[in-house]
Every structure is written in C-alpha cells, then in structure tokens.
Amino acid sequence: MPDTPRPPQRPDDPTEPPAHGRRLSRRTLLTGIAVATGAAGVGVAATTAAGAGPAARPPAGTSLRPLADPDLGPNVHIFGPETPSADIQAVLDGIFDAMETDQFGTGRHAVLFKPGSYAVNANVGYYTQIAGLGLSPDDVAIDGTVHVEADWFDGNATHNFWRCAENLSVSPPDGFDRWAVSQAAPYRRMHVNGDLVLDDGGWSSGGFMADCRVEGDVNSGSQQQWLSRDSEFGSWTGANWNMVFVGVENAPAGQFPEPPYTVVDSTPLIREKPFLHVDDAGAWHVFVPALRTDTSGTTWHQATPEGESIPVEQFLVADPDTPVPEINAALAEGRHLLLTPGIYWLDAPIEVGHADTVVLGLGLATLVPAPGQPAVTVADVDGVKVAGILIDANEQNSPLMMLVGEEGADADHSANPTSLHDVFFRIGGMHAGNADVSLAINSNHVICDHTWLWRGDHGTGIGWNTNPALYGLIVNGDDVTAYGLFVEHYQDYQVFWNGERGRTYFYQSEMPYDPPNQESWMNGSTRGFASYKVNDAVTDHRAWGLGVYCFFNANPSVVSERGIEVPQAPGVALEHLLAVSLGGGTGTIEHVVNDTGGPAGPGSVESYVVSYP
Template sequence: MDPTHGRQRRRRRGPIAALALTAAALLSGAGLASAGPGTPAAHAATGAAADCGQPDEPDFGPNVHIFDPSMSSETIQAQLDKDFEAQKDTQTAQFSSGRVAHLFKPGDYSVHDNVGYYTSVAGLGQNPDDVNINGDVTVDAFNDSDEGSALQNFWRSAENLAVKPSTGTERWAVSQAAPFRRMDVQGDLALYPASYGYASGGYLADTKVSGKAASISQQQWYTRDSALGSWDGGVWNMVFSGTSGAPANSFPDPPETTLDNTPVSRDVPYLYVDDSGKYQVFRPELRTNASGPSWANGPTPGDSLPIDQFRVVKPGDTAADINSSLAAGCNLFFTPGVYHLDQTLNVTNPDTVVLGVGYPTLIPDNGVDAMHVADADGVRVKGLLFDAGTTNSKSLLTVGEEGKHTDHAADPVSLQDVFFRVGGDIAGKATNSLVVNSDDTIVDHAWAWRADHGNDGTVGWTTNTADTGVVVNGDDVTATGLFVEHYQKFQVLWNGQRGKTIFFQNEMPYDVPDQGSWNSSPDTAGYAAYKVGDDVTSHEAWGLGSYCFFDTNPDVSSYHAFEVPQNDGVKLHSLLTVSLNHRGTITHVVNDAGDVTPDGTTPVNVPNYP
C-alpha cells in the first residue's frame, strides 16, 4: 500500500491516483538429543532420540540450492539470476507455485542476489558473520508494472548473513511477510525503493546495521532486538523495541514508538553446518527484557539438534507420509514447495521444531484444519505459509486447547514468520486463520491476509470468506510484529489476560458491500480491527495502526478501530487511524476517543489510552 492507501495499485480493476507524500504436524518427537545445557529431555517413551533416516548431508530436494565458497562466483551468480528471473514478476510470480531457497555455506562470496517471490536467502553458519556476501542481497521495485512502488513485495526473506554492500547501501524494499533477520549489514540499509516509491513493510530483528537504516517512504516498520548506527524516516507508525540507535520515543511527531527492551523474545531456529560439515538445527534460548542482537557478544545462546532427528519434507510427501515419520519422534524441516493436506498435522510432543525454508505452503483440503499444536512446552513453528483451501476450515493453525491454562513461561510455544492467506491464489475459505489457546505463546512476526487481489475468481465478499485473522484465548501471550488485514469481522480478537502486543498493522476489508452487511451489533457500525475481550482486566499494546479503504462502497464506516474494556489494567499506546484516499471513514480511534478520519489520507493519532 502507499500513504494514499496504497493497495489501490494492486487492485485488479486498476489503480487509483496516489496522493503526494514527502519522501525524496503432526505427531512429532520429543526425542531430542542433548547438545548443550538446557536441552529438552529425550523421548519420554524410549529415553532415546529418534533416528529419522537423514544422512549428515541430506537431500533437500530440487528447490534448495546450496552454495559452497569453492564454487566460482560465475556459477553461483548464474543460478541466482535464473531463480530471480523465474520469481521476480509481480503479475505472474506473485501467485505462482514457484518456491526456492538459496543457502550459503560458511565462507566469502562475491555475488548479487536479487530476491523474488517465495525466495529465502540464508547463511548456513552458526552466526551471521560466518557467511560474508561481498555484494548485495536486494529487494527493489523490480518490474515495470510496479511503477516504482514496492507495495506487493511480499513473501521473501533474508537471514543469518553478513553483507558488505557493493554501493555501501543494502536495499530491502518490501511490504508484508518479508523478514530481515540475523543480518550484519556493514554499511547503510535502505528499506524503500530506489525510486522512492511507496512500500508497506515490514519486520527486522536480531540485526546489526553499522550505518544508517532509512525507512523514508515506508508506511510502517517494526524493529526488534537490533543495533543500528542511526535511523531516518517515518510515515505513520515506526516501532522499535530493544534496539540501540533507535530514535527517541516521540509519537506522533515524528511517529516513532520506542521501548528500551522487548519483554520476551526468542531468536528463530535455523539450519547450519557445523565445523565437521554436518547439518544441525540451532534452537536459541528464550530472552527476557532483551536488547540488541542475540549474537552481538558471541554465539547466540542455545542448543542444537542434528538433522537426523528431522524428517526433511519435500514436494510429493503426503500428510500420511509426514505423520508416519513424526509418530516415530521426528521433527520437521519443510523444503520449498506446495503441500496439499488431507489430514490435520498434529504436533503433540514438547519441544518439537517445525522449520521451513523457501515459503513451503500448506493447503488444507476438504475442510480440514492445516495444523494443530498441542498445549505443550517449547514447540517452535517457523517459516510456513498457510493457504486456505476451497472448502472452509475452522482454522488454519490452532495452538493449544481452549480453556486449558498451563504455565509455559519457562519454555513457551513460539510462532515465527508464520503467514496466512485466504484467497488470492485459490478461492480459499477459513473461519479463523490463527487461534492461540496456549498460555505464554510468543507470536513473532505473523501476517494474516484475506486477499484483496489475486487470480481471477479468487477474491470477493462471498468468495474468499474469513471471519477473524487472529484469536487469542491464552493468557500471557506476547505478539511482536502483528499484521492482520481485510477479514470480515474482528481482525484480532484478544480474550486472554495479560496479553502484550508490540506493533500492529491492519487494513479493514476493502469489499464491504453495504453497512448492513458489516455491523458488529445493531448499535455499532462495523467491526473493530483490534478488540480486547470485555472480561479482560490486563492488556497492554504499543504502536497500533488501522486503515480503512472501503472501495466497494465508500459510504461504509466503522465506529472505531480499537475496542477495549474500560479499566485501569488495559492500556494502549501510540494509536492511529487513516482513511486511505478517504474511501469510507473510521469515526473514532479507540472506543469513543479520537476524531473521525479526515480527507487527505491524514492520520488521527491517540498517544495513550486511557
């Protein structure tokens, strides 16, 4: 989207003129081998780790390209260019089946990796500086059809690399679902297109930037547990937690919200090659009140699992295939591909790792849910795209059991870089995308998207139906980097106690046909984007933005964007609403506070509530 709103350029029936902006499983194993202090106990039934039949260097399938520093730069560059040409085009690749991962073994490389759709770029060192790119890892407004904007630069990632940019500036001009994690940028970082066009990002974590990080035409951005030389820019909602070099807290002028630390966080699990050449998956430790990258003062604390305790899942594997391996105690490593599921994947054992690279996409068929995670300690789900099937699912991912409040504070479930899509590629349907019932769960970077554009016949008010993006019933749940858009009722419904959200980005549905189709009660127009349940007595959130673009019927309005119970324990900070191109209105920001959204794509700000 752009500050005028931006997704208008993505709508299939043509662009709306922009306003000016100043901006130059499954049954999975508890069978986990000890690899250091704090490693979870071995399989409860057998006392031994599962052997999942993987060699030290397994076959990751045709969509994973592994590069070695002994390979010539010309050979590596040829593969990178081939993949980019297949994945770059916004019109043809955005809703394609192509999936790819570029994995670099430890060493030095002189290459330029342009990153297209559904592409993951990652280093295979245990720390970012083990892999050095003397060149670039770039996302920009690549295509003529982009018209200089990065509004549709979704579904791509960079992780666990050191980059010394060829021009001194690394460019990562992205919108949603495009994480930039565990990166060491030895220079400046530009989070906007070279054209200074609009972008609707984004997410950065556990990263060091020696120079200046500049957002410029980015509408919103969240930076967690990082170290920046400096920061420049801010359109509507720039949020920082645990980040040195971040600007001072100054919302709304400029619109920057800064927390000294992140209350609870955990770096992502990741694949690496150890000193003997064997593949392992590293599991970082939990952090509380964190500040700065987890690897800033030495290796990230945590432990490792050998790859032989994982089933390497490849295209063609069925849900039954996967369940068979995981019933034996295996974890999951999903390789790039599209996976149709005729059974729900049930992750039941503590400390299971479900890790994906290259945007593996799980599509539930015949109305099943895609994945359920049991109310268990320490399950980690990272790097998956859940894509709703054409028969309605009750949920795409459910964590825990509603009403069961078990203390998982010492070893919570973590959901990281988990993305949800309803429509766009296919005419998907799902009542809810993500339901979190387990206490203490960490939701770290999620985009739940009911599509506003896509392939013909996949988008419409009665076509890609979905009530709610994220439902939180668990207590003490923390969300860091929450993006939820276009659902047909509440975008987020938070019923658990003592929840925390740091950064929220939302757009209400574009395609509401009339007011009568979209009232949360006879007396309340529309649905709040973020509703805290009426019985909640403790909740706190920072950096919350909600935008409307009622393009189908601009007479539609929502009474407020944020709805919370009125008590001293519920506190919201740095709130804003915007009517994009003044297509419809939001009457208040939170409850009855805040003015109606004005003409001119101008935000209405509420620094604190109450």
C-alpha cells in the first residue's frame, strides 16, 4: 500500500486502557501491521511458493490416524444409522443439558451423523456443532428437529451465540423448525422440509445462513438483521432493520427501507466452507468446495458439488494437548490441520505457510494466543482455507490475534484466494481478554465468509479498562470481499479498510457500550469513532446493507459523529445504510455516513440512507 494520510493520533488521557504487555500506537497499527508480530519475534514466511499445493502433500498411507476410523477425541460424537435412536437422543440431551446456559464455559462438542436416516431431536446449545457426513445434506435425513430455542433466557435469543448446524436434511414433525440465534451461529448446507422460524418470541440479533434450501417459509420474526447467501426459499416473511439477500432464489421483494430488504441477485465470488464427509466405503475425507463466480442458489440441490475431497490421513488431527511445534512441523511438511473440540492454550502461533492448506475446526475449537503473540498467521500464498474456529484473547495483550499475509504482501491470488469461514474472535467474557487488533488482512483477494469479531460487553472481565481492544478488522489487501461481517464494541474504528476494491455484503456493528464520558472517546477533535472506516486515499470501495448501532449505557450523553466514514471518490458507493440508537435512544449517532443521514438518538432512534453518495 502507498504511504497515505492517516487519522490523527488518539490523544492521551487518563481513561486510556492500561498497557498489559506491549501495546502498539494507533498510527503504527494502521500503517504497519507486521510490526505487531515482529515485536513478538513471530515471522510469517511462505514455506511454499504460491503455486504449490496438493502435490506437496504426504501420499496416502502416511496417516497418523486410521483412515476409516479417525480418532477425533472424546468430544466428537459419531453416529451411524444402526445406532439406536434412544442412545443418540440420550447423548444429544446430555450435551444440551450441559451446554444450554454455559455461555462462557469450557465444554466443546461436535455431533456427526454418517449418511442414513435418524429419528431424533437435537436442541443445540453453546459450543455445539451438529453436522452430517454426506456430500449432500440429503444424505443425512433427520426425521425430527435440529433447533435452537431461548427458553433459558425467557425467549430472548440475543445471547444465543457460538453454535452451528451443517449439512443435514431436517423434516420437522410439526411442519416447522426453529433457529433462534444471534451472532456466530451459522446455518449451512441445511435442507428444511418445512418452515423455518428465526426467533423465539423475544429479540434476536442477527444471523447467517448459506447454501441452504427451505421448502416452506422463512419467518424472521424479531430478528434485527440477517444475511442469507446462495440459498433457496419457498418464501420469506418478516423484517426489522437490515435483511440482506445475496444470490438467493426467491428472495423477497421490497423497497429499502420499507421493508429494509437488500437484494443482490448473485454472489460475485465465493467458496463454500470445507466439511467432513464419509464416502460409500466408509473412508473419511474433508471436502473443499470449488471457487465459484456469479452464483445463486445452493451448490448441492439437483447437482453434485464441485470441489476436492482430501483424505483425512493428509491431516494432522490435533487436540488441546498437541504441542504447537508438532502442529507447525506438520503444516511445514504440507499436511492440513483438523482441530478437534476443546480450548487450545497456545505457547506460540500456529503458522500456515503452504498454499492450499485447510485448517478446519470442529465443535468451535477455541485458540487462546500466547501472551504478546497472534494465535494464527497465514503466509501470502494461494488458497488457504481456515474454518470453524474461535480465537479468544489472552489476559496478556496480543498486538494482533490473526494475520493473513505479511506486511507488503502483493501477490495476485485472484485465481485461488484464501478464504475464512466461520472464524470468530472474542476479547473478554471468558476472562479479561486484551488485544489491539483481532484480524489483519494484508493479502489480496481474501474472502471473509462469516466472521464475528467481538469485544465483550458482558461476562467475566468486562470494562472500559478491563478488556481493552482497539480494532476489530484492518484490511490492507486489495480486492478483499466480506460476506456477513459482524464487528462489535471495539474502542477505536471497528473496521479500518485501506485496500482498494473492497466489497462488503452485510455489515452489523454495535459501537462500544461503555465509554465513560465523551472525553474518553474522541478521535482528535471529532466525537467518537466511526464504526466502518474506509481510508481517505481509497478510490474504489462498494458495500451493501450496512447497519451501525449505539447503546451508550455507561453514559447516554456520549455521541458518535458518524456511523460510517468513506472518501468522496467516483468508485466509492454504498447502498442501504442505517443507524439505530438501541434502548429507545441510549446515546446518539449524529450522522449515518459522513455528514449524511441521522441523527439516531433520543426522539428519533432510527435513520436510513438508501444510497451514498
């Protein structure tokens, strides 16, 4: 990236979060992300040229685990159609009883169904993945439900995070299933033979579905915002603030903001999330869907998905006791990585250097970085896929939690981009986390396919000076595309975009709840920080369906001057934007984008902008 003007330094004041380890200046973070890793002595070196890939993988027969019966550890529960339904139901009920309310607990579970039919009901709690092992969702037929309720929170689903359902066909006996969730609860490759309801009577606050087919109606209910991508519906009912449909067949019609529907006919560039499957001979593989352009509808309905099946023997199957040097040695040899459910307290970063490497987490495998270091680094190589992980900040500061591409990365990855799928970040909640930046992308052409970057607003270790975090996402690479970008509560810009030709399809962000006063949250002489910031030097940027919310409950007099800031340039254009002051006007966003739209605050809690400029 060229040397470009940057926003002024945050002024020093007594409310600045204390330093827990080495904290980098705001200017350093926005101009040279690699400094964050270099300070900790961590390098991101490409161990393989960008064109390398499958040819560098170990041949069949060199597995560390038996191919047909991989040892995925005690927290992976594998069922076949011969297993008695009562036995399966007992396991499902036991997991749910343990995980229904365990929002910041240590349990992690994956429940995997081999191809066949099952008469069970799966109530999905925290840190639980329910998935089929077929190539198509219809290979695993659930005669019952796979559902999320909010009974534990009196119908309020705004805390139903960190769980997922994937690759199943569900035939609910009452004609409808329920997936009442908020962030970090993906619904992928699901076939619902009936209706689907997305709330449980109380509020629900955002979700994501992709590659799904719902034969009946999808009722969004109280959902405040939602992204549907490359899916097929019988119909869609409901809307509140921000409903985005990208590449969806039979998406609803309407004129933003009444109702607030954003419809993009096709998805320009996507690779679906990799997933485990079992072939007809009982051998285990990870299927990596092919890169596709200008898509709509599912990959699997009336077709065989295109992609590559990688034998599980080519993966290192890791658990929380696997030493990081062993993981990195396997990656350096060209192996892929399968992270079984659990919490991984790392003593060094996991370093991905080979092109086309797959890193797949099961059961929301959770990585806690070593003090002062990132959890994961990815070299500037082609086609890395990272999927299904939660990165949880250590109590000692990490300048950066995940890095994609080293500083100055400039390779062309347009034919085979790196992609991130269901990659989530958390700072606080489980403990008093501390990180400057959650995710930095230096490589070009990266695809972000559902991410939630969250500085905690509740749980353990929460407070303005207790779980400090500056930025959620910094994008320095060009041609980066984000689908389903959720970023919340950071103390500076939530997103800072330096790269050219960035594209965002759906954005949901809450500003920090807890600025103690206006003086503690100033961007130079400007009140507060925009949530979504595009560098003033950028000439080409597009975004659709951006929602920014405030809830300044620590001090409702706090004001953010703008929800979104973008440069005035012919190639910069945004569509369907909104600002909302939650709680009936708890705090103020003065303008939606630059000096247009607004205010959203007491007396006028919502403000919409159809297009900008």
